[in-house]
Amino acid sequence: MAMGTNAQVMEYRRLGRTSLNVSLLGFGASPLGDVYSVTDPAEGVRAVALAIENGINFFDVSPYYGATLAEERLGKALRGKRQEVVLATKCGRYGLNDFDFSAKRVAESMEESLQRLQTDYIDLFQAHDVEFGDVRQIIEETIPAMRKLQKEGKARYIGITGYPLRTLRKIADAVEVDTILSYCHYNLMVTDMDEVLTPFVKGKGIGLINASALHMGLLTEQGAPEWHPAPPKVHEAGRRAALYCRERGVNISDVSLRFCLDHPSVSSTLIGMATTEDVICNLKALRAASDPELAAEVQKQIGGAMNHVWKSGKPENQG
Ligand code: NAD
Numbered sequence: 001m002a003m004g005t006n007a008q009v010m011e012y013r014r015l016g017r018t019s020l021n022v023s024l025l026g027f028g029a030s031p032l033g034d035v036y037s038v039t040d041p042a043e044g045v046r047a048v049a050l051a052i053e054n055g056i057n058f059f060d061v062s063p064y065y066g067a068t069l070a071e072e073r074l075g076k077a078l079r080g081k082r083q084e085v086v087l088a089t090k091c092g093r094y095g096l097n098d099f100d101f102s103a104k105r106v107a108e109s110m111e112e113s114l115q116r117l118q119t120d121y122i123d124l125f126q127a128h129d130v131e132f133g134d135v136r137q138i139i140e141e142t143i144p145a146m147r148k149l150q151k152e153g154k155a156r157y158i159g160i161t162g163y164p165l166r167t168l169r170k171i172a173d174a175v176e177v178d179t180i181l182s183y184c185h186y187n188l189m190v191t192d193m194d195e196v197l198t199p200f201v202k203g204k205g206i207g208l209i210n211a212s213a214l215h216m217g218l219l220t221e222q223g224a225p226e227w228h229p230a231p232p233k234v235h236e237a238g239r240r241a242a243l244y245c246r247e248r249g250v251n252i253s254d255v256s257l258r259f260c261l262d263h264p265s266v267s268s269t270l271i272g273m274a275t276t277e278d279v280i281c282n283l284k285a286l287r288a289a290s291d292p293e294l295a296a297e298v299q300k301q302i303g304g305a306m307n308h309v310w311k312s313g314k315p316e317n318q319g
Contacts, residue, residue, distance in 0.1 A: 009287060010055030013267040016207025018157045018178050020086050020123060022268040024261055025286050026058035027051050028211060031274035032073045033066020036217055036225050039274040041073055048077035050279045052084055058268045060181070060211070062090035062128050063113060071116040082119050088181075089113045090128035090161060092142065101133040103145035110149050124179060125155035130162045130171055131313025139175045159207070163312035165196035166319040172206060181270075183211035186263065188219055188241065188256040188298055189234065190307050198265050210260060211270040219256040221246075229310045237305035244301045250294070254285040259295045261286060 012021040030036075032044045048059075061074050071089065078085060091109035092101045106127075114120060125146055130138050138160070146158040159179030162168050168180050180201055185193035193210065201208045218224040218238040228235070242252040260269040273279055299306060311318055 010057075012057070014207075015086075015124075015157075015179055015209075015267045016201070017205040018124075018207055020157065020207075022058035022086050023056045024268060025056055025257075025282060026060060026209070026268035026270040027056050028270040028272035029059055029061040029070050029074045030065040031070075031272040031278075032061070032077075033068075033070030035065055035070070036272065036274075041076075043276065044073050044274050045077040047273055047276050047279050048074065049081070050276050051273065052081055054279070054283050056279075056283075057084060058086045058088070058270075060088040060209070060270050061117075062093065062126075063109060063116075064090070064093040064095065064128060067095065068112075068116060071113060075117040075119070079118060086123045087117065087119065088124035088126060088159075089117065089122055090126045091146070092130070092133060093128035099129070099132045101127060101130075101137050101142040103141050103148075106142060106145040107149065110154050114154065121154055121156060123156045124159055125149060125157070126159040126161045126179070126181060128161055129313065130160050131164045131167045131317040134314075135167065135171060135317060138171055143171075143175045143177065159209075161209075161211075164317055164319050165193060167313070167317045169197060169200050172200070172204065177206060179207035179209060181209040181211055183270075184215055185309075186210050186260060186266070187213050187215050188252075188259050188295060189215050189238070189302055189305065190309070192307055192309070202265055208266050209268050209270060210263065210266040213257045213260040213269050213271040214253050215256070217272070220253050221251065229312070230308065231310075234305045234308050237302045241298050241301045244298060248294075251281075252298070253281065254288065255291070255295060255298055257282055257285040258288055258290060262290050262292070 011024040015022050061070050091106050127142050149155045157178040161181035245252040
């Protein structure tokens with residue numbers, strides 16, 4: 001279904017020093033891999049088409065999402081539309097506990113992703129969840145292997161993704177990367193990305209991507225999935241915040257997304273989508289006026305659960 005093609009209201013930002021112009025609202029494709037719930041593949045295809053019609057050009061996926069299902073489905077959904085989008089995928093993570101950041105696997109992973117995504121190049125190739133790797137290997141082997149793929153024309157740019165902010169910073173300080181994707185460190189529940197990462201990437205001209213605008217589904221009416229790593233007090237705070245919004249006739253997801261979109265240094269905010277309804281709601285939030293006062297009120301409801309962080313990755317890569 002069309003919702004009035006309105007691509008001109010979409011804002012595009014340059015991704016750091018790359019030549020990529022990405023939509024402020026980015027399409028997170030992990031839900032296409034049934035990571036959150038079982039989704040209808042045909043509806044996923046419609047969601048991708050509707051997003052593109054409405055100016056969303058940045059799509060992020062990984063072989064990890066749904067054990068390659070999200071890449072397969074995104075590849076099908078992008079048939080005939082590949083040139084209209086900036087396509088990001090990842091390498092290094094293949095399962096909950098399945099990581100391989102070796103140069104050999106990086107090269108194989110690229111070939112597999114190209115096949116599944118039905119393309120011959122990736123715009124942004126990212127090392128996925130680097131905190132689960134050996135930082136030295138990422139710096140000395142993984143990134144150079146990714147640069148080699150860039151020289152071969154298979155990747156236009158390369159980046160890193162992960163959760164612990166200082167580990168992302170440490171890697172990007174030691175070896176040149178074009179982008180950093182950080183998740184669950186900037187949304188209504190948490191803002192520490194701005195203390196640790198934002199000034200650093202600005203100084204280096206690295207493109208900044210902020211993912212999980214809804215704190216991986218926690219800032220939604222339906223609540224977070226089973227596997228969500230936050231402790232009960234954070235889930236309770238999310239429910240409190242959702243109720244507060246509901247009582248004011250607004251939706252918690254719209255408020256959190258709007259808050260993320262207002263960030264001046266983030267090139268694209270990724271929100272996971274698998275249905276046309278998700279796309280329609282998120283485009284509506286994009287077009288809504290900023291309301292910093294409402295965001296501050298909701299954050300008051302979150303109270304002591306603000307800025308709660310969890311462990312992710314190897315013990316030496318926390319922080
Ligand atoms: P998210 O916070 O965006 O939440 C996604 C969930 O919210 C899904 O269940 C989705 O259907 C639902 N949703 C979307 N819009 C909604 C709306 N308007 N109202 C109610 N529910 C809505 O979490 P995410 O999907 O994990 O993060 C976004 C994307 O960022 C991912 O898909 C992925 O592409 C990327 N990401 C990358 C990493 C990494 O590289 N390490 C980590 C996290 C996220």
